[in-house]
Amino acid sequence: MKLSRAASPTEHPTEHSDVTVQQLELRLEASRSCRFGVELFEDVNSVSFTRWIETHLSDHRILVVMTPTVHRLYSQQLSACWSVLDVEPRVFVLACDETTKSIDAVMAVCRQAEEADIDRRGVLVSIGGGVCSDIVGLAASLLRRGISHVRIPTTLIGQVDAGIGLKGGVNFGVLKSYIGCFYPPKAVAVVPTFLRTLSGDGILQGIAEIVKLACVCDSALFEDVEAAVTDLTRTRFQEPEVVAKKVLRRSISGMLAQLSENPFETVTLERAVDFGHTLSHPLEAATGYQLHHGFAVAIDIAFSTILASRMSLIKDREALRIVDLLTNAGLPIYHEKLDGSLVESAFDATKKHRDGALNLVVPTGIGRHAFVKDTECLSMSLIGETIEYLRKASHTNARESVNGAISALSRRTRL
Ligand SMILES: NC(=O)c1ccc[n+]([C@@H]2O[C@H](COP(=O)([O-])OP(=O)(O)OC[C@H]3O[C@@H](n4cnc5c(N)ncnc54)[C@H](O)[C@@H]3O)[C@@H](O)[C@H]2O)c1
Ligand SMILES: [Zn+2]
Known part of the structure; x- marks a missing residue:
């Protein structure tokens, strides 16, 4: 902690019957910086x-x-x-x-x-x-x-x-x-x-956090993961070596870049890296922490993506690429504990945590994002249909029907 200005006392004598109380007002201004x-x-x-x-x-x-x-x-x-x-x-x-x-x-x-x-x-x-x-x-x-x-x-x-x-x-x-x-x-x-x-699940959970960052901030990282996800999971991130190292390096530098803009979360409560971290915490808790953090993040990413698609904030084709990447990697996109009331209480808890604003991070393209600031535009039927879409999509590998479902759902709900 760096002291930027010396403390400056100001004295205010106050009469209290026979005692003189001196009120001291002390000010300290300090700034916090970090380097590692x-x-x-x-x-x-x-x-x-x-x-x-x-x-x-x-x-x-x-x-x-x-x-x-x-x-x-x-x-x-x-x-x-x-x-x-x-x-x-x-x-x-x-x-x-x-x-x-x-x-x-x-x-x-x-x-x-x-x-x-x-x-x-x-x-x-x-x-x-x-x-x-x-x-x-x-x-x-x-x-x-x-x-x-x-x-x-x-x-x-x-x-x-x-x-x-x-x-x-x-x-x-x-x-x-x-x-x-x-x-x-x-x-x-x-x-x-x-x-x-590391276990296969451990690798997948990490991939969920990499996909999180890639979706909202780094389209090149998304493309690298999309192209190599099968090999990266199979070889526990050892092969292809050049790609594995590149993905690690890009993920780390992307994360550090995001953190360096707002290290103590004092600059803004709109954080791109909160993508996938709104429903995930209550979902983990609802399963008695049986569902691992990384898997809960994957489900939250899928939810926010389909929601954005249905709000016409992202093209269906791009939303589907994100959901496809999750499922191709072997990550979940749905859990039976995900329902309307969990989403509603997650939004309430998030607003408390983010100073009254929802700031739900949604992708607006591959490597781009926006914030849904409040819950007004998120009706229960929109939420319910998004969950239902994920439930059905998690049971089918039929790409065409998934595509069709996204198009059909988003056509009905353009804002
Ligand atoms: N502080 C933050 O900014 C931040 C960010 C993301 C996640 N988290 C937290 O991180 C936690 C999840 O971390 P995680 O995914 O590392 O899981 P974890 O810490 O639960 O580790 C999972 C298991 O892997 C084992 N393990 C660790 N390294 C291993 C290795 N090389 N080979 C074999 N086994 C190994 C561990 O012993 C452990 O049993 C959650 O609690 C989440 O909230 C914190
Ligand atoms: Zn996380």
């Missing part, structure tokens, strides 16, 4: 990765937090990396998923930090998916009123989204990310070879 780098590495065994570890972690007390799967798969390789440090870091294996992503998990990390004697200069390191980095980021923001953290995301969602942003947070009952912080990491290392061991 996201670096891509060939492998954890590479010289450049070891150098990165040395640069960011030597001469600090370190607590490394990783999930049991990551620990089982990578602790041996990683321990070679720690050997460049003077003091071996303490490693905490935290079993965490969406259902246990709570303040208790944050407290468990804080307890470990205390036991590891983490001081003001200490650094927390998260190695895992978005759940792990969200918990660790929040813990770092709380410990001693804020210590550094670095991230080594090991899932696709982590590498293109959760791990490269500024937010940390946990759920509060059914309220997704209700307790959280804006707390940028000191540095992020992206190592695509971690993705080799």
